[in-house]
Amino acid sequence: MKPIGEIIKEKPWVGWVLFFGTMVIVFLLGLLASTIVERRAEAVFAYTPQVEHEQWEPRLEVWGMNFPRQYETYLQTADTTFESKYYGARKIDMLAEYPELVLLWAGYAFSMDYRQGRGHMHAVDDVRQTLRIGSPLKPEENMQPGTCWTCKSPDVPRLMKEMGIAEFYASTVSELGPEVVNPIGCADCHDAKTMQLQITRPGLIEAFQRQGKDVAKATHQEMRSLVCAQCHVEYYFKGEGKYLTFPWDKGFSMEDMEAYYDEINFSDWTHKLSRAPMIKAQHPDYEIFRFGVHYDRGVSCADCHMPYKSQGGVKFTNHHIQSPLNDVANTCGVCHREDAAKMVQNVYQRQDALHQTRTLLEETLAKAHIEAKYAWDNGAKESQMMRALKLIRGAQWRWDYVAASHGASFHAPFESARVIGLGLEMAQEARIEITRVMAGMGYADPIPMPDISTKAKAQEFIGLDMKTLNAKKKVFLETAVPQWLKEAQEREAQYPTKNI
């Protein structure tokens, strides 16, 4: 082949083609470079702080000025339109859906009111609205300690700093009412200076310490689960001071935590019907998650509930914390190549199957409580009932470990099914025991069951005066809460922030 110079000499148009071709390529490269610079500029602009504030600053909108993308997406947790098959973000009345729950919690505040929580933005409001905190207009009317607020607001780390941790827990709901007003937010998980994830709740830090571990040494990926595990865990109110404590000293399994509670002879309440010493599981989400394959493979909570998102040149964590089923492409889709509909179907299959055995256990437990009451009513002695009551306690703990855990049927379907299976065996064993007690009193028929087919009937059966409770709540929401909000507004108006 001839040198290019000679070719151009013979056919000058070849030279022009090369010249203009090169021009076009260089022009396109210029365009590309411009886009990169622009996107980079966007990214730099996005992270330019607008305001300086303290770590304890509880207001989301103040932190939000510096991180508008995170703030804006976080605000979307107020949305209540998404509805999954069983666990919608709508405020489902669980007692109306499953009236047996009223019986299972007889003598405990959950029997009055248990609604599916809404998104994080509603955390404080949902607490005010629930009957479970009562309707305290005067200090002595409180039925719950300050501990109840622990997970609800970035006002909590502020208050713990001001009051002391033990003092915070030992206070009352109404005492802290005017103080805890901002819903779960930035300061709960982030360092104000570096924006690094951080643990702000003593419960998790102390649980790690008792296990001989230092939570400060967790990796970033671990922190993407641990900031959630500050709250999405099993815990109990320890002693007179209602000190919030994680029962993790023996481990995370249903058996480990039961052994912990049994060892200290703990019970949340004595069941009103069966008189069994009960444990109420809170929401051992993180614990059950640890038994699933996603945890095993190193996936964090944020990977699925707060996936990465791009806007212009900026990649950031989507703070619209929600069910991954609402955003399959950016969550499951990162690792799994199946299409979204298929994966949603896979999750529903697991939910369906666990729903079946879980509700069966609910019905069985309701029977056990009713039958135990019948035995007491017919003169059973404590010595006769001891074994049955211990079995009821254990069976309901097994049920609640799974039922109270958000997303258990996805996070660890197999472990959940195992635990529910054990619960079924145990609840039935309690009923065998009670049947024998009744046999000893000459009674051989099936024990009659009350009509608890609706929430109202079940609540009436366990002796709740819902009319009075609801009326009191109305007064509380119309008088106490507005007063709390007014005090909070005046207080927050004094908070220092500095524009920069």
Place this chain on the structure above:
Amino acid sequence: MKPIGEIIKEKPWVGWVLFFGTMVIVFLLGLLASTIVERRAEAVFAYTPQVEHEQWEPRLEVWGMNFPRQYETYLQTADTTFESKYYGARKIDMLAEYPELVLLWAGYAFSMDYRQGRGHMHAVDDVRQTLRIGSPLKPEENMQPGTCWTCKSPDVPRLMKEMGIAEFYASTVSELGPEVVNPIGCADCHDAKTMQLQITRPGLIEAFQRQGKDVAKATHQEMRSLVCAQCHVEYYFKGEGKYLTFPWDKGFSMEDMEAYYDEINFSDWTHKLSRAPMIKAQHPDYEIFRFGVHYDRGVSCADCHMPYKSQGGVKFTNHHIQSPLNDVANTCGVCHREDAAKMVQNVYQRQDALHQTRTLLEETLAKAHIEAKYAWDNGAKESQMMRALKLIRGAQWRWDYVAASHGASFHAPFESARVIGLGLEMAQEARIEITRVMAGMGYADPIPMPDISTKAKAQEFIGLDMKTLNAKKKVFLETAVPQWLKEAQEREAQYPTKNI
């Protein structure tokens, strides 16, 4: 830049470098081509038929002459050294491991003898050795029909062709003893001319027909499971003719097959202790597999139990059918990037968890049978016992659907746990019912439990004379079986094969 010709004129060594460089590259290309040709030649050589034979040819070694790699690897299924945590290839005596099983099967042949099956090469021998077929020296001593041989040998399609299908089933074990001598082999799954996979057993073909489907239309990937599903399924012996039938008409789930059996009022036997009308699950491996994520993602049995293997230039299916845990790199490793030890651990976790609830259900069922017997012994009436017996039947079916299924804890751990959970509830409900029956007779104490802590004690409790049974088996193995083998040898010596 100057044309290359000018550069070479100025610096002649540049020309030599280009020359020798090109030489080296061309030489390497030659080497590569040679390897490809050689590997291809090997592949062609490997598939050159050595012998011509008929489709019905039952002898593995004849087919093996044409397909030495498949044959040689298949021979390795004779190996019994691999041992997984629970389900080794060794011939584990399950009744010794779990003496409750003796009770669960009282009145049924499984209570005499139930050993973990060995590899496919032992299929015929394992049948001869088990007490479950009895020790028939004379025709009238048979306790099992010809149907028992259905899955054990490529002599079966040969015999079905010669005798007729219904006649095959309606014969006896000893009648077919001299005929069924080659262990499961090539002709069971392959077409002799094309080596395509094919279904040779009527049970599967007929089950598909009743579902309105044509098994001949299955894809190759489906066939890589369906050839296994000819045998690794739930089935029963229908009617007087003991016609082998799959109970799939309503579907594959535990509930679907139970509904099928209930509708036709089928029971395999009446339990000797409880008098419950029992169903014995065979090995619903394929059915349970359909509820797992691997089936859902299109994985076939062969993908994990018969992975591809390379030898020289030949890629072939490894016919050493075995636990994938023995070859993780070539099975799990094809899709999953975790290391082998991790994946084995994941499987063991599932086995452990299911083992816990499954054995709990075994203990519970044993109690239910014993308590039912106690009720009968104390004069319970049939009308009183009806509900308990129905519950026992259902609970044991739930247990057996999972327990009899090979690898259920891996194939579909969640579905298995669901079914076991339901079984636990149901078995306990049966015990509640019996407790009430006893209460009606003025009895309130726990029903005394016999010592069934060993296989021998359990077998004695249900009234088995193992000494006599074992002695008869010894005579049978020493007299009848050698005679069968002699007859078979003489017959096979007449078989036509043609070297080519």
